[in-house]
Amino acid sequence: MNEKGKMLMKTFNHEIKDEVGIHARPAGLLVKEAKKYNSKITLNVNGKSAEATKLMAIMTLGVKQGQVVEITIEGEDEDTAYEGMKVFFEQNL
């Protein structure tokens, strides 16, 4: 990763606690939350990834309870987006 890349990317891992995994409702809320930021937010799990602003892509990841999702945030407002996403995942998933 280059210098710029390092600077412009934040990552955290989150283990899904919701019984049904990332189902439609939290996925919908996630999209809403992600759209608040300009940063590109991506979910990575099981070797697949989906942008947090794309509802169907997130749903088709089929994330189940107990799985760990890596969330990467990249963009000008990544600091605020990072904080926002952390809180969101803690509270909703």
Added chain:
Amino acid sequence: MQSFFGKSIYKGMVMGPVMVFKKNDDRVKRKKIENAEMEITRVTKAIDLAKKQLQKLYDKAIVQVGEASAAIFEIHQMMLEDEDYLEAIHNTIRTELVNAEYAVAMTGDNFSEIFSAMDNDYMKARAVDVKDISQRVVQNLCGQEEVDLSSKGPCIIVADDLSPSETIQMDKEKILAFVTVRGSANSHTAILARMMNIPALIGVPLELSKIENGMIAVVDGFKGQVIFEPDEDTCREARQKIQKEQEKLRLLHELKGKENVTLDGRKINIYANIGSVSDIGYVLENDAGGIGLFRSEFLYLGRTDFPTEEEQYQSYKQAARMMAGKKVIIRTLDIGADKQVDYFQLGKEDNPALGYRAIRICLKQPDIFKTQLRALLRAAVFGNISIMYPMITSVEEVKQIQAIVEEVKAELEKQEIQYKIPKQGIMIETPAAVMISDELAQLVDFFSIGTNDLTQYTLAIDRQNEKLDDFYNPHHKAILRMIKMVVENAHKYGKWVGICGELGADTALTEQFVRMGIDELSVAPSMVLNLRKIIREMTV
């Protein structure tokens, strides 16, 4: 005020708004277009309209059912905003130069297939959501009126005719009654209505175009009458009748927890017929002693591909668990004849009732059969499951089945998968099976008489043909004598006999059946307590 008469399927009475169910069977056609951007503008408009419709539904649902249940309409709106979904539609139009309707329908199919293919039952079910939103957009594009029960309160469904897969997709909580122009008393629509305990009138000579959504109607299942836009007197009378009926029902429910025993001590099992796990609520509510007929074919209807072993296993296991040790008799696949499923590719037959159906499919295509048997044997570990095979005509068929069960057993054994061999019985629904019931009784654990098919085969009457309803005499002596013969032959070899056809619920015959020595009656859940009442008041 307009009044019509039809044939009543279930004695009950309701009053409420009407919902006209118009068939949406004209498939979306693929058309070449010249101007892609014009089609895209059409799509954009149709999607905007769909989002507005969904917003309305959401607002309504929040008031009626609360925020959590209303959320689905918000999700649907967001799905319509999904970038990948929109991009796929736009790309299809631009690259293939096809009409908007086709592009939306195809994209909807593609996306829903992605969901169907997931290994997660919850996500699989979302395939329906994608289809739903796509259909809504297509309807808007065609300028069609929407047919959506989810948005409405309980209503009376008025239709030309309804297919089993159409009725099964309807939200049962939202249906007060069925009124159809066509349909026959023994069609599966009628059977479903009985199972759902709601009044249904068939063969009602009304003009659908004159009936509007939201009109108030009274459906009187006792008289077989439907009255549209009733006057005040009629409404008052209807309300009184409905109240009286509820009182009767309340008294009937006092019989819950009591035995099905005659005054002189003969005990009968009264079980319930169901079509899916979601019907078990009715079974328990009406205090049935078990499930006498679980029509497993409903797992196969209303979908585009075979249900997997795992799906079936989960359904059967859940049924066994919910019934907590009570008998759950699951009938293997009974597809064919009037129950057609596209993906079976059965082909057209001149005589479907005498054709390739039920156990015949299972024996000719053992892969389909084995999947179901594996699921059944695995689920049997979790409760009191029995298997029942339909459409038997010979001893050889039963022996073939037994050989296949042995194969499945050996496979499970080899794979070290937990299983149990359940009790196995057969349906007696062909005159041939009646005549050799003495031989069959030695091969199986029990019999269940399917009177609908037995009557149609004995009297040579096609149950789908409304013209023949007048000739169809279910009380025909031939049938009653056959039932008697089957009971005697079964008892000779110590096997029990039940009736799971509609005749089992015929209260005019209950006493006669008990006297014949019938051991079990399996009926629509709503009839369980009615039969209990008759049995408790009779002597053999």
